Amino acid sequence: MSSEKLVMDQGFAPSLAGLGLTRPYKRQSGRRTGLVLLAGGCLGGVLVCAVLMPLVYVTMSDLQLEVTELRNLVISNSMSTATSSTEDQGNGTAVGGAHRERRQADLTPEFGDVYVRWGREDCGGNAETIYAGVVGSGWYHHYGGGSDYQCLPLEGVEWNNPVSGYQHNSYMYGAEYEVNSNGYFSTDNMESINNPLNYDVPCSVCHVAGRSAHVMIPARLSCPQGWSKEYSGYLMSSNHAHYSNKNFICVDGAPNLRAGSSADLNGALLYLVEAQCGSLPCGPYISGYELTCVVCTK
Ligand SMILES: [Ca+2]
Ligand SMILES: [Ca+2]
Numbered sequence: 001m002s003s004e005k006l007v008m009d010q011g012f013a014p015s016l017a018g019l020g021l022t023r024p025y026k027r028q029s030g031r032r033t034g035l036v037l038l039a040g041g042c043l044g045g046v047l048v049c050a051v052l053m054p055l056v057y058v059t060m061s062d063l064q065l066e067v068t069e070l071r072n073l074v075i076s077n078s079m080s081t082a083t084s085s086t087e088d089q090g091n092g093t094a095v096g097g098a099h100r101e102r103r104q105a106d107l108t109p110e111f112g113d114v115y116v117r118w119g120r121e122d123c124g125g126n127a128e129t130i131y132a133g134v135v136g137s138g139w140y141h142h143y144g145g146g147s148d149y150q151c152l153p154l155e156g157v158e159w160n161n162p163v164s165g166y167q168h169n170s171y172m173y174g175a176e177y178e179v180n181s182n183g184y185f186s187t188d189n190m191e192s193i194n195n196p197l198n199y200d201v202p203c204s205v206c207h208v209a210g211r212s213a214h215v216m217i218p219a220r221l222s223c224p225q226g227w228s229k230e231y232s233g234y235l236m237s238s239n240h241a242h243y244s245n246k247n248f249i250c251v252d253g254a255p256n257l258r259a260g261s262s263a264d265l266n267g268a269l270l271y272l273v274e275a276q277c278g279s280l281p282c283g284p285y286i287s288g289y290e291l292t293c294v295v296c297t298k
Pocket of ligand 2: 288289290
């Protein structure tokens with residue numbers, strides 16, 4: 001008799017047979033073993049899953065981040081390509097601020113740059129006018145006070161606990177064009193006025209999307225390769241014989257004049273700037289010539 005048979009005879013087989021159950025004990029044992037193995041396998045699977053799932057999750061997150069970064073890189077490169085393909089179209093040399101072409105990058109609001117368009121009431125079609133106003137600075141013949149030109153808003157002026165009268169000895173005046181000739185500026189935006197002398201000077205502060213830098217280049221009317229021209233014009237500043245020193249600003253070559261402001265009230269003044277060659281190299285610079293300027297973005 002085989003050992004298997006012995007188990008059947010000496011184990012539970014007789015009692016099982018008595019209960020009407022005829023399956024041998026060995027098969028019951030095999031099923032139990034299988035169930036144990038199955039349960040163990042499931043438990044092991046659960047443990048494996050518990051260990052692997054966080055790893056899988058972290059890996060998936062990393063992959064997602066990498067995909068996002070790659071997508072942003074592709075978008076950035078495509079914008080750069082679109083920009084470089086159109087920006088030179090606005091790089092003309094005419095005085096007066098011919099605007100560059102609208103770029104694909106303009107539609108991306110995430111970044112941009114800000115510059116002042118001196119002499120113009122708005123920034124034109126390719127830039128957002130943050131606000132418009134008038135040019136101001138210290139009095140032209142004071143020894144001290146503020147020295148740089150400011151663009152002061154005309155709307156939404158707000159005060160904080162002002163006290164009437166003068167107590168503080170620093171002042172802001174409006175600026176006038178001190179250019180007694182119509183031979184320099186284009187009269188296109190002067191509303192039939194030929195001479196800007198003594199008119200107040202408008203300005204606008206401009207935000208251009210998709211750009212990250214701007215530069216004002218004196219003695220140029222066009223921008224370097226890869227840069228977009230925002231406007232061009234004439235370099236202007238204070239009179240050398242006046243006490244107040246001012247900075248140089250680039251005034252649009254086709255400026256606006258503030259309507260009805262022709263009274264000679266002075267205040268801060270703006271004069272064309274002439275080259276004086278010597279230590280300024282006489283090769284490119286010619287004494288007595290009025291200096292131009294251009295504002296470029298990239
Ligand atoms: Ca004046
Ligand atoms: Ca001159």
